[in-house]
Amino acid sequence: MTTIAVDAMGGDHAPQSEVEGALLAAREHGVRVLLVGQEDVLRAELARHKTDGLPVEVLAASQVIAMGENPIRALRKKRDSSLHVAARAAQEGRADGVVTAGNTGAAMAIVKTALGMLPGVDRPALASVFPTKRGTPSVLLDVGANVDCKPQHLQQFAIMGEVYYRVMFGEPRPRVGLLSIGEEASKGNEVVRETHRRLKESSLSFDFVGNVEGRDVYTGEVHVVVCDGFIGNVALKISEGLVDALVSMLKEALGSTLSAKVGSLLSRQAYENFKKRVDYTESGGVPLLGIKGVCVICHGRSNANAIKNAIRVAADFSSRGINEKIERDLALAAAK
Amino acid sequence: MTTIAVDAMGGDHAPQSEVEGALLAAREHGVRVLLVGQEDVLRAELARHKTDGLPVEVLAASQVIAMGENPIRALRKKRDSSLHVAARAAQEGRADGVVTAGNTGAAMAIVKTALGMLPGVDRPALASVFPTKRGTPSVLLDVGANVDCKPQHLQQFAIMGEVYYRVMFGEPRPRVGLLSIGEEASKGNEVVRETHRRLKESSLSFDFVGNVEGRDVYTGEVHVVVCDGFIGNVALKISEGLVDALVSMLKEALGSTLSAKVGSLLSRQAYENFKKRVDYTESGGVPLLGIKGVCVICHGRSNANAIKNAIRVAADFSSRGINEKIERDLALAAAK
Numbered sequence: 316m317t318t319i320a321v322d323a324m325g326g327d328h329a330p331q332s333e334v335e336g337a338l339l340a341a342r343e344h345g346v347r348v349l350l351v352g353q354e355d356v357l358r359a360e361l362a363r364h365k366t367d368g369l370p371v372e373v374l375a376a377s378q379v380i381a382m383g384e385n386p387i388r389a390l391r392k393k394r395d396s397s398l399h400v401a402a403r404a405a406q407e408g409r410a411d412g413v414v415t416a417g418n419t420g421a422a423m424a425i426v427k428t429a430l431g432m433l434p435g436v437d438r439p440a441l442a443s444v445f446p447t448k449r450g451t452p453s454v455l456l457d458v459g460a461n462v463d464c465k466p467q468h469l470q471q472f473a474i475m476g477e478v479y480y481r482v483m484f485g486e487p488r489p490r491v492g493l494l495s496i497g498e499e500a501s502k503g504n505e506v507v508r509e510t511h512r513r514l515k516e517s518s519l520s521f522d523f524v525g526n527v528e529g530r531d532v533y534t535g536e537v538h539v540v541v542c543d544g545f546i547g548n549v550a551l552k553i554s555e556g557l558v559d560a561l562v563s564m565l566k567e568a569l570g571s572t573l574s575a576k577v578g579s580l581l582s583r584q585a586y587e588n589f590k591k592r593v594d595y596t597e598s599g600g601v602p603l604l605g606i607k608g609v610c611v612i613c614h615g616r617s618n619a620n621a622i623k624n625a626i627r628v629a630a631d632f633s634s635r636g637i638n639e640k641i642e643r644d645l646a647l648a649a650a651k
Numbered sequence: 652m653t654t655i656a657v658d659a660m661g662g663d664h665a666p667q668s669e670v671e672g673a674l675l676a677a678r679e680h681g682v683r684v685l686l687v688g689q690e691d692v693l694r695a696e697l698a699r700h701k702t703d704g705l706p707v708e709v710l711a712a713s714q715v716i717a718m719g720e721n722p723i724r725a726l727r728k729k730r731d732s733s734l735h736v737a738a739r740a741a742q743e744g745r746a747d748g749v750v751t752a753g754n755t756g757a758a759m760a761i762v763k764t765a766l767g768m769l770p771g772v773d774r775p776a777l778a779s780v781f782p783t784k785r786g787t788p789s790v791l792l793d794v795g796a797n798v799d800c801k802p803q804h805l806q807q808f809a810i811m812g813e814v815y816y817r818v819m820f821g822e823p824r825p826r827v828g829l830l831s832i833g834e835e836a837s838k839g840n841e842v843v844r845e846t847h848r849r850l851k852e853s854s855l856s857f858d859f860v861g862n863v864e865g866r867d868v869y870t871g872e873v874h875v876v877v878c879d880g881f882i883g884n885v886a887l888k889i890s891e892g893l894v895d896a897l898v899s900m901l902k903e904a905l906g907s908t909l910s911a912k913v914g915s916l917l918s919r920q921a922y923e924n925f926k927k928r929v930d931y932t933e934s935g936g937v938p939l940l941g942i943k944g945v946c947v948i949c950h951g952r953s954n955a956n957a958i959k960n961a962i963r964v965a966a967d968f969s970s971r972g973i974n975e976k977i978e979r980d981l982a983l984a985a986a987k
Contacts, residue, residue, distance in 0.1 A: 448896040459832055462840040496795055496884040504798040504881045529888025533896040545840045546882055548832040550889050552865025557893055560784040560869040568918075568925040575921035582904075582918070585911035589904040 316347045316370065317630040320401035320410035323352035324379045325417020327616045332416070334360045336622025341369040343623065346630045349374045349410055351401040376400035382615060386420030390428060398422055402429035405608050412609030412629035414600065416617040422610065423460055423603060430608035433638060435645035438464070439605035440472045441544070441612065442479055443551055444598040449535025454480050455494075456541060458601060459548035466510040469493070469541055473514060474648055475604040476539040477521045478640045483631065489538035492527030494546065502526060506543065517648060562590075600625030602632055604641065609633045652683045652706065653966040656737035656746035659688035660715045661753020663952045668752070670696045672958025677705040679959065682966045685710045685746055687737040712736035718951060722756030726764060734758055738765035741944050748945030748965035750936065752953040758946065759796055759939060766944035769974060771981035774800070775941035776808045777880070777948065778815055779887055780934040785871025790816050791830075792877060794937065795884035802846040805829070805877055809850060810984055811940040812875040813857045814976045819967065825874035828863030830882065838862055842879065853984060898926075936961030938968055940977065945969045 319340070323333040330352060337348040347370035350357050354375040361373070378396040380389045393399065398421060404410040406429045415422045427439060440457035447453050456476045461468065473491050480489040493511055495503035500511050503526060514523045524537055532540050532550065542550070569579040579586070591597060600613040600621065611629040613621050655676075659669040666688060673684040683706035686693050690711040697709070714732040716725045729735065734757060740746040742765045751758045763775060776793035783789050792812045797804065809827050816825040829847055831839035836847050839862060850859045860873055868876050868886065878886070905915040915922070927933060936949040936957065947965040949957055 446896070446900075448899050462832070494885060496798065496881055496888075507881075528892075529885040529890075530892025530895070532889055533892035542885075545832055545843075546885055549830060549865040549878075549882055550885060552832075553868055553886050553889055554865075554893055556864075556866030556869035557890055558897070559866070560782070561894070561897060563784050564782075564928055565925050568921040568928075571921055571924070575918040577918075579918050579921075581913050582911040582915050585904040585907055585915075588907070589901050592900055592904075 316345065317634055318347040318349060318410045319412045319414055319626050319629045320349040320351055320374065320404040321622070321626065322397045322401050322413065322415035322417050322422070323350040323357055324376070324397040325415045326613065327382075327416070328618065329416065330357055330360050332617055332619045332622050334364065335619035336626065337371050338364055338366060338369055339619060339623040340626035341371050344627045344630065346626055348372070348626060349401070349404060351376050351404070352397040353377065353379070374400060374404060380418050380421050382418050384418055384421060386418065386424045389418065389421040390424040398425045402426050406430055411633040412611065414611045414613065414622065414625045414629050416613035416615055416622065419459070419612055422612055426603065426608070426610045427606055430606050433605055433607050433642050433645070435642065435649060436471055436475070436605035438468050438471070439603050440475060441601045442476055442604050443547070443601045445532055445554070446592050447533050447535030451486070451535050451538065452484060453532055453535060453537065454539050455532055455547055455550060456539070456604065457544035457547050458551045459544045460603065461544040463545070464506065464543040466506055466513050469506070469510040469543065470513050470517070471605070471645065473523070473539070473541045474644050475641050476541060478644055479602065479604060479637060480538050482635050482637050482640060484538075486538055488522055490522045490524050490536070491539040491541065492524050492531060492537040494529065494540050494542035495526035496528065498526050498528065500525065596621035597624060599628035602628065607638065609638075652681065653970055654683040654685060654746045655748045655750055655962050655965045656685040656687055656710065656740040657958070657962065658733045658737045658749065658751035658753050658758070659686040659693055660712070660733040661751045662949065663718075663752070664954065665752065666693055666696050668953055668955045668958050670700065671955035672962065673707050674700055674702060674705055675955060675959040676962035677707050680963045680966065682962055684708070684962060685737070685740060687712050687740070688733040689713065689715070710736060710740060716754050716757050718754050720754055720757060722754065722760045725754065725757040726760040734761045738762050742766055747969040748947065750947045750949065750958065750961045750965050752949035752951055752958065755795070755948055758948055762939065762944070762946045763942055766942050769941055769943050769978050769981070771978065771985060772807055772811070772941035774804050774807070775939050776811060777937045778812055778940050779883070779937045781868055781890070782928050783869050783871030787822070787871050787874065788820060789868055789871060789873065790875050791868055791883055791886060792875070792940065793880035793883050794887045795880045796939065797880040799881070800842065800879040802842055802849050805842070805846040805879065806849050806853070807941070807981065809859070809875070809877045810980050811977050812877060814980055815938065815940060815973060816874050818971050818973050818976060820874075822874055824858055826858045826860050826872070827875040827877065828860050828867060828873040830865065830876050830878035831862035832864065834862050834864065836861065932957035933960060935964035938964065943974065945974075
């Protein structure tokens with residue numbers, strides 16, 4: 316049985332979402348969960364649920380890292396934080412992966428330090444899943460682990476993203492694009508132009524389609540979109556902001572007249588289906604690719620459903636041997 | 652009467668959209684329009700409309716620049732293109748501004764070469780208007796005129812964007828933010844951190860709120876968001892792709908069952924209002940700030956409504972003296 320260590324003190328709704336999400340994951344996906352955090356708090360929260368024999372256990376950690384806390388300070392000073400204890404459980408083989416909705420910077424620093432990097436990876440990358448018009452998901456990476464990336468980093472992101480997509484979504488030959496501001500190879504900034512040249516020249520085992528534009532993240536024409544973490548993070552946050560604004564404008568419009576109100580009541584189920592398709596809590600968090608282990612990072616405002624899905628993704632990531640495949644493909648690319 | 656030269660050969664729907672848009676602008680906004688392009692084509696298109704005394708004239712240009720054409724080649728070789736002739740009309744004072752839905756790169760190169768830059772501006776910036784949750788518009792710049800910007804360029808963009816917003820939207824004290832991946836001054840890449848420091852230290856006459864995140868483009872919390880043209884272009888295209896995907900998912904959901912269909916019929920007017928709020932054709936194109944003159948660039952797929960609104964924006968830009976104000980504010984900032 317796969318075991319996932321969940322930082323139960325990190326998110327905006329911790330520990331409620333984490334505890335409920337853990338119980339859902341154990342029940343629906345047969346995953347064993349270690350809830351990491353302050354023991355009394357977690358036992359009290361667990362007591363509010365029917366846990367009837369589910370493989371959910373508490374792993375004690377006395378300290379809590381706050382959302383705004385400096386990641387490097389947290390890494391060095393809070394050695395008994397829920398994140399440290401969860402990462403150590405993974406390092407020592409007592410867990411197959413870590414899930415957290417806490418301080419992203421601290422999570423990356425702590426997990427990277429505890430587990431180390433895969434051979435051939437200079438920097439890890441956060442890979443975010445987006446819904447597309449075509450129905451298939453798309454993966455954008457990096458969405459915030461690194462700023463000021465070099466071409467060699469982006470090249471590694473391409474290889475890692477392709478493996479992740481192929482294994483997790485069962486697409487035998489994912490199409491990989493490089494995010495730029497025009498499809499021609501000459502378009503983009505210096506780093507993008509150099510990365511384009513490298514990806515074209517290195518006879519990779521996958522489909523590199525060349526440059527793609529921002530809109531392609533949502534068309535489904537490509538499966539994996541590669542970019543620097545600064546740009547990826549802006550893309551992610553822009554999308555969140557836009558979905559939020561559109562839903563609120565739509566709600567306003569639909570409440571404006573009686574016939575609009577009646578209409579929206581009749582189409583309520585359709586809205587629910589629509590909202591489910593664009594709901595980030597369904598995507599299962601953002602895996603940190605490139606580390607020697609498994610870590611899935613969730614949005615701070617994650618609810619139980621988001622935590623449950625992230626635990627499922629972390630368990631699949633581990634059991635499907637994604638890291639072994641990334642390691643092999645990076646070695647192959649380097650040998651060419 | 653303000654006169655705007657419209658490149659009537661440039662867009663995906665040229666010259667139909669351009670001719671119809673010109674007539675609408677002349678009728679609704681009292682603007683005189685010079686339609687620039689192949690005379691026989693334009694006269695034939697004009698003959699399909701009732702022009703009854705409207706101040707719309709044809710200015711002959713024998714060459715056409717294609718969408719995919721190399722901008723520098725077009726600048727040098729096609730001296731009698733509709734873009735060149737329109738830019739010369741502005742240069743010689745026969746027009747107060749230029750509007751085009753054609754090749755963006757060529758438009759920027761030709762207009763910049765013909766008109767020159769305002770004193771104190773190193774690079775021009777494209778300023779795009781977005782709808783926000785709050786109802787007030789927001790302006791993001793640069794959305795694609797420059798990649799690999801330096802801090803001094805971003806600082807100039809902040810000053811130009813603030814003037815544009817203040818004058819065009821009548822907001823006495825616009826709030827200006829710097830696009831980054833976290834609100835703390837320490838967040839972002841090297842260029843952003845240095846720009847942040849400069850904007851904080853230079854006692855500008857406006858409200859610099861510090862770093863903002865991608866989602867703030869759509870919240871309406873800030874009025875002007877400053878970024879490098881690579882990131883801004885990705886943000887713009889991501890938004891276009893997402894709106895397109897969401898509208899198509901929503902349509903699919905609303906056609907899925909009978910009650911959803913009936914519901915959507917009843918709320919049709921509400922949808923129309925919603926769509927109008929997010930419709931890019933209402934925003935009136937993207938002005939190129941920093942040049943010694945007025946140029947508004949439209950989406951290639953612009954319809955007549957988009958062209959009409961761009962002509963209105965170009966006329967307002969000219970008559971409200973935005974360039975004089977930008978020049979003054981840049982000089983003030985340099986003197987401090």
